[in-house]
Amino acid sequence: MNFNYYPGCSLHGAAADYRMSINAICRRLKMDLTEIEDWNCCGATAASSENYKMALVLAALNLVKCENESELVVACNACYQRLLNVNSKFKKYPAIKEEITAVLAEFGISGDPEKIKVRHLLEIFLEEVGLEKIKSNIVKPLSELRLIPYYGCMLVRPEGFDDPEQPTALDELLTALGAQVLPFYRKTRCCGNAVMSTNEKTALKMIKEILEEAHFRGGQAIVVTCPVCQLNLDAYQDKVNKEFGTSYNIPVLYFTQAMGLAFGIGPNKLGFDRGIVPREDLLKLIPKIE
Amino acid sequence: MAENIGVYVCHCGSNIAAVVDCEKIAQAASEWDNVVIARDYKYMCSDPGQNLIKKDIEEYGLTRVVVASCSPRMHEPTFRKTLEEAGLNGYLLEMANIREHCSWVSKDKEAATEKAIALTRGAVRRVVLHQPIKEREVPVNKATLVVGGGIAGIQAALQIANAGYPVYLVEKKPSIGGHMAQFDKTFPTLDCAACILTPKMVDVDRNQNIKLFTCSEVVEVDGYVGNFKVKVRKKPRYVDEEACTGCGDCESACVMKNRIPSEFEVGLGKRSAVYIPFPQAVPLKAAVDEENCLYLKKGKCKQSCVDACQREAIDFEQREEIVELEVGAIILATGFEIFDPSVGPQWGYGIYDNVITGLQFERITNASGPTGGKVLLKDGSEPKKVAILHCIGSRDENYNKYCSRVCCMSSVKFAHLVKEKTDAEVYEFYIDMRTFGKQYEEFYNRVQEEGVHFIRGKGAEVTEIGGELTVRAEDSLLGVYREIPVDLVILNTALVPCSDSEKVSQIFGVSRAESGFFLESHIKLDPISTTNQGIYLAGCCQSPKDIPDTVAQGSAAAAGALAAIATGKVTTSPISASVNEDICSGCKTCLNMCAYKAITFDENKKVAEINEAVCKGCGTCAATCPSGAITNSHFTTEQIFAQIEGVCENG
Amino acid sequence: MEGMPVIKERNLHPQFYRRVKMLPGGEKIEACIQCGTCSGSCPSSHTMDYTPRKLIAMIRAGMEEEVLKSKAIWMCASCYSCKARCPRGIAITDLMYTLKNIAMASGCGHKLAGPVFYGTFNRMVEKEGRINEGKFIVTFTLKTDPFKIIGMAPLGMKMLAKRRLPLKATAIKNKEEFRKILARIREAGI
C-alpha cells in the first residue's frame, strides 16, 4: 500500500516520537508513506486568522502536488482539517476558488485541489488497512491497559470522517488492540492550543477539563491522534497542576505508539521515552511474550 | 368549435392589481377567439363578483367561463357553484392563477402582466375542450374507525358515539389514555391529569356504541370515502378479557416481577411480564408481554401467574386475529413520541444519573409514580438545585426545525411542581418564552412570582465539573457565560412523529409534512381533513399541540365524520381515470404505479380496470401507460396540450 | 463610573453588516435566534468581552468599531464546537476568522497578543515555508513579553532533554516562488 503523505511541521519538530512510531508501524504493515515533494506549512489557525485566502493557498499548494484523483494522508489533526477544508470552501465559494486558481496559474501551477481526497492516518488504518489486518499483527495485546481515547476537535470538526462530538474510530482501534477503552465524553473538547500563547489561563483550564475526566474515569494513559493535542496535554500537565492545585500525572501517547506496543515493536523505536510525563510505567503492563 | 366564453380578471384588492395590469389582461382577452365578454373586477369571489358572472351567463349565453385570479385550491369550488347556480355545469370553468404565479412572485409589472396574459390565454384555449361532468354521490357507512386512544382519539370517539353512531377505537397499547395518562398535573390550571382523563376513559369503556380494540393495529385499508374496508390485527393478550377482573394477582405472582423496565414509568420503574399498565387502565385487564414472558419466549416457566389467577383467565393458547371492519370515515389520532436526547451527548442523558426527560419528571412527580410523587434524585435524596432545559431537539436544524409548542408551558409547570414539593432553587433555560394560550401568560407570571430563575439562553451542555453536575449556558440577557451547578437536570424534549408514522401514512394513504407529522388539507382553513377524502386527523399526529387544541381538533374531526354520516352520502370528485379496453395491451405497468390501489387486472379480458370510486384522478397511470390507453377526465391530453399552446403562443 | 452605553443611530454602520454577510461565516447570521448555544458551548467565552452570540447581535446592529476592537475574536480557540451545535447552521468559527481578517487588515487591535501571534507565525511561514516551533515561540515571546522567556525555560529544557526541540532550521526549497505567490494573494485583500 502506497500513499501520498503530509507530515506537517510538528512531526519534524516536537512530535519526533509520533514520526518514529508511524515509521515503525508502517514498516510492519508494509505501508509506504511518501512525503509529497517540498510540502509547506498548512498555515494552522494563523493564516486563516489573518487572511482566509492565504490559508486556502497554503493548503492548495500542498494538494496540487498530488496527482489528480489521488489521496493525501495527513497525520496531524490541525493540518488535516486545514487541508480538508479547502474542498468544502471551494465548493461553497466558487468565486474564491476561481480567484485562487487564477493566482496559482500565474505561476504555472495547475491541478485541481478538489480532485484530491484528504484523509487522516487514523482513517486509513480503519478503512484501508482494516482492523482484521491490524489484529493479525498483534503479538502483545494491551489487555492490561485502561486507555482514554482523546480525539481533539480538529479531527472531526468542522468536517471529518466520524461524529463531530462523539466519534468512535479511535475507540474501535484501541479495542482491537485488546485495550480496555474507557468511556470518555470530553473526547472532542478542545485542548486550547490556539490560545495557549496568547491566553494561557484559558488554555490551561481547557486542558484541565480533559485531564480531569481522564483521571476521574481511571485512565492510565490518554491516547491522542494529533501532535498538537499531545504537546498540550503532556507538556502542560505540570502547569495545570500548579494553576489548579491538582496532581495529575497521566502519560499521553500517540495511537501509533499504542499500535507499536501491541505489535511488539521495541519502545525506543517508538520514541516511547520522549514523553514529558514519563510513559515508562505503562511498559510494565505490556505482556512480555505472547 | 364555437363557444361563448366569459373571462373574469380579479384584482384581489391590491394583491394582484398592484403588480399585474388587470385591465390589460381583460382587453387582450376580448380579442381572442370565442371570448364574448372579458371584464376585470376588484373581488371576483365576492357576491357582486359572482353575480356579474351569473348575469353574463344569462345575457350573453356563456357556455364556458375563465376566472383569472388566485390559486384554484380555495376558490375553484366557489366559482363552480356560481356556474351551477346559473345553470351551467361547474366543470365548464377554468382558472388561471395570476396571484401566486404572477403578482406574489414578481415585482416586475410588465413581465408579470405578460405572464398573466399567457396563463389566461392558456385557460381560454383549454376551457373550450372541457366536458360537463357530474359529481358522484356515494352512500356512507355509518360506522367510524378511530386510530389511537390518546385524548384526541378518546374525544373524537365519544363525540361520535354520543351522537348515536358506532365507533371502532383501535389502540396499539394494552390501555387507552396516551401520554396524558402519564402526567401529574396539567397546565395552565394544574388540575390533575388523571382526574380529568379517567372519567373519559371509563366512558369509552361503558359506551355501547364504542367497540374498543387494544393491543391492535390497522394493517390494511381498502375502499374509499364512505366505504372503507379495514383489517385490524389484534395481538393476543394471553388473558381472557371476559374473565379477568384486573385484580393484579398474576402480576404479583409473575417470576419476572420487578425485572422489566416499565414503559408507562418511562424506564424509572419495573413491572412483571404479565401486567396491568397502570391503576386507571382501560380496559382494566392484565396483558402478557410476549417479549419478556419466560414461557412464551423460552417455553420454560412454572407459570405462577396461571396458578395465581383464581378466574383462570390466563390463556397461553390465544393467537393473533385479523378482524375485518367496514367504516365510512377514519380518524387518525396516533399522537407523538418523545425525542431521544441521548443522540446529543452534550446534554448528558444516559451519561449522568440525574439527567432526565420531561416525561420522566411527570412520573417522578406523580403520586402513583416510582417515588410516590416525591421529587427525588437517583440516590433518594432531595435536590437542592434543579435545571430545566427548554427546546431539547426542537427549533434546531440538527434535530427538528419546528417548535414543539407545549414545552415552554410544561417547563413552567415543572418549575412550579419542583417549587411546590421541594426547597430547591430552580433554573429555567429558555430561548424565547412562548406562553401564547388562554391563561398561559398568567400561569407564567404566577411561577415567576414563586421565585424561579429564568435564564434566557439555551442550555448548551450538561457536564460534570469537579464531580458536580453542571449546566453551561450563556445568560444572554447579561451577555455572560455561566456554569451553574445543579443536582437534577430536566431535559424538556421535542415532540416527534411516531416512529411508525411512515408506515401508517402508507397504510392510510395520507401524506406527511417535512417534519414527519401527517399533512392536513389546508394548514389554516382545513387542518382536520387529509388529501384522502374521508380520513381525518386529530391531535399531535398532525403537529405538536397542547391538550386544549388536541381536544378541539378531536371534536372537529368527529364533526367532519358526523356530517357525512348524518346525510348518509358524500359527493366525490368526478375527476378520474379510465382505460380504453381496445388500446390496453395488458402490460400491467399501471398496476403498481397507483398509490390508491384503484387499478385491478381483468384476467379474462386481459386489460386493466380502474375503480372510479377509489381513483383520485392523480393521473399517474395516464402518464405512465406506454400504449396511451388511459385517459384522465378533465385532464385529457388534448386539454393539456391546448393549454400549453395557449400559454406559449406569442401575442 | 461610566453609565450605560447609549448607542447613537448615526454611529452605527449598516454597511458593516452587509460586508460581513458577504464573507465566509457571515452568510446566515440574519437567521441567528440569539439562543446562546454557541457561547454556552465555547471553551473560551468566559474570557471574552463579548460572547459569540453577542458579537452577532452587534454585527447586525452595525457596531463596527466595537466588534473589530473586541478581544473576543482573538480568544476563539477554533474548536468549532459552536458551529457543530448552532441550531441555525451558522458557521460561527468561520465568522470569527472573518472578523479577525477584517481587524488585521484594518489595523484594529494590533496591539493585542492575538494579532501579533498570528502575524509572527505568518511572517515566519512566508519566509521559510515551514514553522520551527521552538524558534517561533521564542520570537513571539520576545515581541510581546520578553520576561516570560525565563518562565518558559524549564519546559524548554525538558523538551530539549526529551529530544523534542530540534534546533536545526527547517525550510522549503523553492522559497522564491512561494514568497511571491503569498505576496500576490495578500495583495488581493479579503
Ligand SMILES: Cc1cc2nc3c(=O)[nH]c(=O)nc-3n(C[C@H](O)[C@H](O)[C@H](O)COP(=O)(O)OP(=O)(O)OC[C@H]3O[C@@H](n4cnc5c(N)ncnc54)[C@H](O)[C@@H]3O)c2cc1C
Ligand atoms: C412532558 C409533557 C408534558 C405535557 N404537559 C401538558 C400539560 O400540562 N397540558 C397540556 O395541555 N398539554 C401537555 N402536554 C401535551 C399533551 O401531551 C398532548 O397535547 C396530548 O397528549 C396529545 O394527545 P394525542 O391523543 O394527540 O396523542 P398521545 O397522547 O400520544 O396519544 C396517542 C395514542 O395513539 C396510540 N397510537 C400510536 N400509534 C398508533 C397506531 N399506529 N395504531 C394504534 N394506536 C396508536 C398511542 O399508543 C397513544 O395511546 C405535555 C406533553 C409532554 C411531552
Ligand code: SF4
Ligand atoms: S448558536 Fe447559532 S443561533 Fe444560537 S446564538 Fe449562536 S449563532 Fe445564534
Ligand code: SF4
Ligand atoms: S470555535 Fe471559537 S467561538 Fe466557536 S466555540 Fe470554539 S472557541 Fe468558541
